[in-house]
Amino acid sequence: MKLRTFFLLSGIISCFTLQSHAELSIQITQGIDNPIPVAVVPFTNESGGPFSQDVAQIVTNDLEQVGEFIALSRSNMLSMPSEEQEVFYRDWRLLAQDYLLIGKINQQPGSQLVQVQYEFFDINREMKLAGEVLTGSVTQLRDIGHTISNVVFEQVTGIPGAFTSQILYIVSEGAGPATTLFRLEKADYDGARPQILLESAEPIMSPSWSPNGQDVAYVSFETDLPRIYIQNIATGQRRQITNYPNINSSPVWSPDGSKLAMVLSKDGSPDIYVQDLNNNELMRVTDHPAIDTEPSWTPDGRHLVFMSDRTGQPQIYQIELGANSYNVERLTYDCFQCAKARFLPDGLNLVHVRRETRQSPTYQISILNIETLRVITLTDTALDESPSLAPNGSMIMYATKFNGRGVLDAVSIDGRVKFRLPSSQGDVREPSWSPFLN
Amino acid sequence: MGNQRNQFFKVSLLVISLFALGACSSTSETEEEPSSGSESGASSSNSGSASSNAGSSSGQLTQEEIRAQNALRQTVFYFDFDVAEFKPADRETLTYHARDLAANPSKRLRLEGHADERGTREYNLALGERRANGILNYFIVNGAARSQIEVVSYGEERPQQSGQGEQAYSRNRRVEVVTQ
Structure with missing residues (x-):
C-alpha cells in the first residue's frame, strides 16, 4: 500500500484567502445515457473527527460531475465495509454496481494530521484495483478526496483524473457602468475554495497559467492602460512584463514556459509577438494592418495559432515561428467568424469559438479536425467564449451567460456531458484551467 | 457657490433660445455636462463649471460659437x-x-x-x-x-x-x- 503526504501550503496562501467572494457550486446540466454504476461507501472515522469534510461525498461529487459515473445512494447500500475483509462482492452485484470504493480515516490524538486509507474494487472481476494510505492535514481532506477521485477515474477510464486541478477566472462586481471591482480568482476545478489573487477597480483580462502551474500571466488596466503582468500564485509576488504603447494583451505561455506570446499594437495595428522571459527579447511574429490577436501555441511549441480579420471577419490562421510573416496558413473557411482557437494535444483537433453565419448571432464552442475538416459544435448556448482545456484533455471549461449573468460551464470534448459552476454574485468569465499540479 | 458664478450666466435671450434648439437636436447620447445654457433661469441650482464660456465676455456668442459649444458637449x-x-x-x-x-x-x-x-x-x-x-x-x-x-x-x-x-x-x- 502506497503512502503519500500532502504538503502544507496553507501558511503561504492564507494572506490571500477571501473574505467575501463568489461562492461557486457545481450543477450537472447534461449527463450520459449509460453512466457506470459505482458505490462509494461513507468512510469510517476510526479515530478523531468529526471532520468538516465528507471524503466519500467529495469523491461521489467528483465522479458524478464528469458525467461518466452514477453513484449508488447510501440508503440503498446493504453493507458499509471500510476494509477489504468486510467486502462481499455478491452484495454489490445484487445492487448492479460495477465498482466499489471504501475507506477509513485516522487522526492522531492532539494532531492535525489525518491518515486516509482507501481501497477500490472491480465487482465483476472480484478484485482490488487500487488502495493506499494518504497522509495530510485535517484541512486537506478535500485535496485527499480529489486525489482518490483521480485514482478511481484513471482505473476505470484509463485517463488520468483532473480532480486536483484548479481554475483561474475573472469576476466583475456590479453590472454595466456601475462595475466597481474586478477580481482575478483561483479555485478548485469545481469552484470550491475560491481565493482572490488580485483585486482592482480597473479591468483584469486573459489569465493564463504557466506550464509549471506556479505563475499566472494576465492583463491589468491598473495604470489606466492594458499591460501584461506575471504573478506568482503562492506568494502573490508580481512584476509588470510589458509597457509598450497601445494594446498589450493576450499573454500565453509557450509549452516549455520560457516565452510569452502576446498581442501588441505599438506599431499601428494589433500583431502577434513573442517575448523571451529570460532575456526579454521581443520577436515580431505577424505583420498585417488588420487585427491579429488571440495567439495560442501548437503542442510542439513551434507554431502559433491566432485569429485575424484580414479577410474582413475573424478567421483562424497558423504561422511557424521564425517564418516570414507573410507565410501564414489559414485554418478555417466555413464559418462567419471563428476565433480564440487552440489545438488539443493531438495537434489535429482545434477548439475554437464559432459563429456560423452572419444571420445567427450565436457564439459556440466547437472543435474542427483540420485533416477531415469535420466540425463538432459542443455547446448550444448563445454567448459562449474563452474555452480552456482540462489538463487531462477530457473537458473544456468556457464562459457563457445564464439569466443575464456570466457563468462558467464545462463540456466533455465529445459533447456528451455538461456541468455548470453558478456564482452567487458578480459576473464570472475567462476560465483558465490549470496544468496538472503537484 | 451659485452666486459667485453669476457673472458667467449673462447670456442673451437669443442665445438661450438657440442653445435650447441645439440641445433638442442633439441626441440623448450626449453625456450630461453642465453648461451656462442650461442654467439660464433664476432657479438654477448650479452644480458644474461654465468657465469655458467666460471668454465671451460680451455675452454675445456667434451662431458658429454656439454650434461649437454644442458639439463639444457631445462626448x-x-x-x-x-x-x-x-x-x-x-x-x-x-x-x-x-x-x-x-x-x-x-x-x-x-x-x-x-x-x-x-x-x-x-x-x-x-x-x-x-x-x-x-x-x-x-x-x-x-x-x-x-x-x-x-x-x-x-x-x-x-x-x-x-x-x-x-x-x-x-x-x-x-x-x-x-x-x-
Whole structure:
C-alpha cells in the first residue's frame, strides 16, 4: 500500500484567502445515457473527527460531475465495509454496481494530521484495483478526496483524473457602468475554495497559467492602460512584463514556459509577438494592418495559432515561428467568424469559438479536425467564449451567460456531458484551467 | 457657490433660445455636462463649471460659437455593429472637437474605445482600439496634434449598459472623449 503526504501550503496562501467572494457550486446540466454504476461507501472515522469534510461525498461529487459515473445512494447500500475483509462482492452485484470504493480515516490524538486509507474494487472481476494510505492535514481532506477521485477515474477510464486541478477566472462586481471591482480568482476545478489573487477597480483580462502551474500571466488596466503582468500564485509576488504603447494583451505561455506570446499594437495595428522571459527579447511574429490577436501555441511549441480579420471577419490562421510573416496558413473557411482557437494535444483537433453565419448571432464552442475538416459544435448556448482545456484533455471549461449573468460551464470534448459552476454574485468569465499540479 | 458664478450666466435671450434648439437636436447620447445654457433661469441650482464660456465676455456668442459649444458637449459617439468607422452624422461634431484641440494646444484628450459583448474578448479589445483610432486619425487630419491624444481600448470590459440585446449593445459600441 502506497503512502503519500500532502504538503502544507496553507501558511503561504492564507494572506490571500477571501473574505467575501463568489461562492461557486457545481450543477450537472447534461449527463450520459449509460453512466457506470459505482458505490462509494461513507468512510469510517476510526479515530478523531468529526471532520468538516465528507471524503466519500467529495469523491461521489467528483465522479458524478464528469458525467461518466452514477453513484449508488447510501440508503440503498446493504453493507458499509471500510476494509477489504468486510467486502462481499455478491452484495454489490445484487445492487448492479460495477465498482466499489471504501475507506477509513485516522487522526492522531492532539494532531492535525489525518491518515486516509482507501481501497477500490472491480465487482465483476472480484478484485482490488487500487488502495493506499494518504497522509495530510485535517484541512486537506478535500485535496485527499480529489486525489482518490483521480485514482478511481484513471482505473476505470484509463485517463488520468483532473480532480486536483484548479481554475483561474475573472469576476466583475456590479453590472454595466456601475462595475466597481474586478477580481482575478483561483479555485478548485469545481469552484470550491475560491481565493482572490488580485483585486482592482480597473479591468483584469486573459489569465493564463504557466506550464509549471506556479505563475499566472494576465492583463491589468491598473495604470489606466492594458499591460501584461506575471504573478506568482503562492506568494502573490508580481512584476509588470510589458509597457509598450497601445494594446498589450493576450499573454500565453509557450509549452516549455520560457516565452510569452502576446498581442501588441505599438506599431499601428494589433500583431502577434513573442517575448523571451529570460532575456526579454521581443520577436515580431505577424505583420498585417488588420487585427491579429488571440495567439495560442501548437503542442510542439513551434507554431502559433491566432485569429485575424484580414479577410474582413475573424478567421483562424497558423504561422511557424521564425517564418516570414507573410507565410501564414489559414485554418478555417466555413464559418462567419471563428476565433480564440487552440489545438488539443493531438495537434489535429482545434477548439475554437464559432459563429456560423452572419444571420445567427450565436457564439459556440466547437472543435474542427483540420485533416477531415469535420466540425463538432459542443455547446448550444448563445454567448459562449474563452474555452480552456482540462489538463487531462477530457473537458473544456468556457464562459457563457445564464439569466443575464456570466457563468462558467464545462463540456466533455465529445459533447456528451455538461456541468455548470453558478456564482452567487458578480459576473464570472475567462476560465483558465490549470496544468496538472503537484 | 451659485452666486459667485453669476457673472458667467449673462447670456442673451437669443442665445438661450438657440442653445435650447441645439440641445433638442442633439441626441440623448450626449453625456450630461453642465453648461451656462442650461442654467439660464433664476432657479438654477448650479452644480458644474461654465468657465469655458467666460471668454465671451460680451455675452454675445456667434451662431458658429454656439454650434461649437454644442458639439463639444457631445462626448460619446456610437458605432454600428461590426463597424469601426464613426457614423457620418457625427462628422461635423467631431470636426469641432478637432478644431478645439488645434486651437488649444495645451488641451489633452483620452479616446476610450468600447465594443459590445458579442464576439471574443480579445478581438473586442482590438475593435475598441480600431474605433478610437478612427476618431484619432480624423482629429489629426483636422489639425489636432498626436501628442494631445491618448487612445485606450476597454473592449467589452466596461459596458455603458448591461444586459443582452441590441438596446444595450448599441449603447456599448462607442468611443468616449474624455478631457484630461
